[in-house]
Amino acid sequence: MSERFEPRIVAFVCNWCTYTAADNAGVGRMEQPPNVDIIRVMCSGRIEPAFILKAFALGADGVIVSGCHPPGDCHYSNGNFKTFRRMPLVERLLAQFGIEKERFHWGWISGAEAVKWAQLTHEFTERIRALGPLNWGKGDSHLEGDCHL
Amino acid sequence: MAPNGKLKLGLYWAASCGGCEIAVVELREKILLLDEAAEILFWPVAMDFKVKDVEAMPDGHLDVCLFNGAIRTSENEHMAHLLRRKSKVLVAFGSCAYEGCIPGLANFFDRNSILRRAYLEVPTVENPEGVIPQPVTPVPEGEIEIPRFYNTVKTLGQVTDVDYFVPGCPPQPHQIWAVVEAILSGQLPPKGSVVGANEKTVCDECKRIREEKRLKKFYRYHEIIPDPERCLLEQGIICAGLATRGGCGALCPTVNQPCRGCYGPPPNVIDQGAALLSAVASVVDADTEEEAARIVGEILDPAGTFYRFSLPASILHRARV
Numbered sequence: 001m002s003e004r005f006e007p008r009i010v011a012f013v014c015n016w017c018t019y020t021a022a023d024n025a026g027v028g029r030m031e032q033p034p035n036v037d038i039i040r041v042m043c044s045g046r047i048e049p050a051f052i053l054k055a056f057a058l059g060a061d062g063v064i065v066s067g068c069h070p071p072g073d074c075h076y077s078n079g080n081f082k083t084f085r086r087m088p089l090v091e092r093l094l095a096q097f098g099i100e101k102e103r104f105h106w107g108w109i110s111g112a113e114a115v116k117w118a119q120l121t122h123e124f125t126e127r128i129r130a131l132g133p134l135n136w137g138k139g140d141s142h143l144e145g146d147c148h149l
Numbered sequence: 150m151a152p153n154g155k156l157k158l159g160l161y162w163a164a165s166c167g168g169c170e171i172a173v174v175e176l177r178e179k180i181l182l183l184d185e186a187a188e189i190l191f192w193p194v195a196m197d198f199k200v201k202d203v204e205a206m207p208d209g210h211l212d213v214c215l216f217n218g219a220i221r222t223s224e225n226e227h228m229a230h231l232l233r234r235k236s237k238v239l240v241a242f243g244s245c246a247y248e249g250c251i252p253g254l255a256n257f258f259d260r261n262s263i264l265r266r267a268y269l270e271v272p273t274v275e276n277p278e279g280v281i282p283q284p285v286t287p288v289p290e291g292e293i294e295i296p297r298f299y300n301t302v303k304t305l306g307q308v309t310d311v312d313y314f315v316p317g318c319p320p321q322p323h324q325i326w327a328v329v330e331a332i333l334s335g336q337l338p339p340k341g342s343v344v345g346a347n348e349k350t351v352c353d354e355c356k357r358i359r360e361e362k363r364l365k366k367f368y369r370y371h372e373i374i375p376d377p378e379r380c381l382l383e384q385g386i387i388c389a390g391l392a393t394r395g396g397c398g399a400l401c402p403t404v405n406q407p408c409r410g411c412y413g414p415p416p417n418v419i420d421q422g423a424a425l426l427s428a429v430a431s432v433v434d435a436d437t438e439e440e441a442a443r444i445v446g447e448i449l450d451p452a453g454t455f456y457r458f459s460l461p462a463s464i465l466h467r468a469r470v
Contacts, residue, residue: 045431048423049420049423053464070437071437081435081436084435085430085435086430086431088442089448089451093422093452097465097469
């Protein structure tokens with residue numbers, strides 16, 4: 001009856017590791033779902049928490065943040081340290097806003113891990129598909145009707 | 150201008166605490182200068198004007214309206230539209246009107262849970278019949294209507310067109326006076342500007358000694374007596390100064406209290422909470438994922454702390470409940 005839900009996923013990935021992995025996955029003809037939109041940034045330490053919030057606010061059903069493996073892989077030596085200091089707080093912040101923790105994935109994928117990238121896109125897409133659309137700003141909690149207790 | 154050459158001024162409060170009104174009175178002797186320069190035509194908290202007096206004005210009759218308070222009820226919104234129509238210049242005055250402020254923290258809940266808490270669950274409430282206010286209540290004489298309580302707190306700018314924004318909880322009197330002078334002299338910046346504040350952060354105005362920000366532990370206010378000279382954030386207290394617009398003169402850090410962020414985001418920052426989270430977390434002194442997670446885990450209520458004054462104006466506006 002109803003059409004299968006196709007989640008919209010935004011992935012913020014660093015230029016040096018995860019983007020290279022995603023690029024290699026494409027060059028290597030690895031199958032990936034078309035649901036993941038990649039936004040390349042120079043470093044995962046450049047990914048401001050506001051980017052993640054804005055992605056959800058503008059319609060993303062899930063968000064991925066991925067950079068180089070700590071401690072040693074970062075092209076800028078410790079940009080990814082900023083990432084692992086911030087992201088645990090972002091996780092908790094999202095939960096307080098009522099966004100399920102399953103909708104946000106952060107981690108590390110090196111340039112040599114194209115297979116890992118392809119797997120992540122599959123697994124994450126299916127996970128979000130099972131959760132259903134987020135529809136930020138369109139839920140019942142935003143209605144202004146007269147439904148007093 | 151009024152026939153006597155005075156500026157026609159209105160002041161109104163919506164969902165607010167009254168602190169913005171007190172801030173106006175805190176102009177002290179300058180309030181006499183304000184009275185010399187302006188004809189106050191509406192100020193419910195201090196003078197005996199009625200809403201029907203405003204309704205009777207021609208559109209654009211008021212030169213300036215300083216509107217404080219957030220939009221919590223249908224009455225707040227009605228007054229916002231009315232005063233917009235009657236004013237040439239509408240100013241969102243104070244943090245509530247500008248960005249939602251403390252009343253805006255209610256956006257972590259929904260209407261029903263707020264009403265349930267306030268009218269049924271609070272230990273000091275005596276309400277055996279479980280009466281909850283209704284928008285319309287039938288009584289023998291007919292029907293009584295009260296304003297509708299919205300599910301979401303909004304800023305003034307989210308319900309109507311606003312010309313200027315004055316931040317602060319409350320705006321500092323010297324900044325209010327600067328705004329009044331700007332209005333009187335006609336030297337106002339472009340529409341949509343934040344006025345009565347600075348273009349840099351609170352840290353820029355703070356006199357404390359800054360060395361290096363490397364945090365091994367976060368403290369809540371009651372857990373530490375801070376050194377009065379050193380940067381509070383460097384001592385492990387979450388100080389919002391580095392993600393907050395200056396203009397207050399670093400009032401709170403000056404008296405050994407961390408900045409709470411009431412002047413809103415600095416220029417070019419959309420989401421104050423996200424900016425503060427980003428800045429605070431990035432100076433955590435942890436070189437492994439486990440240690441970082443443990444240290445930032447000490448922050449008890451990230452959303453409430455980082456969005457204390459700006460939740461309705463933030464990117465997400467409210468929580469999904």
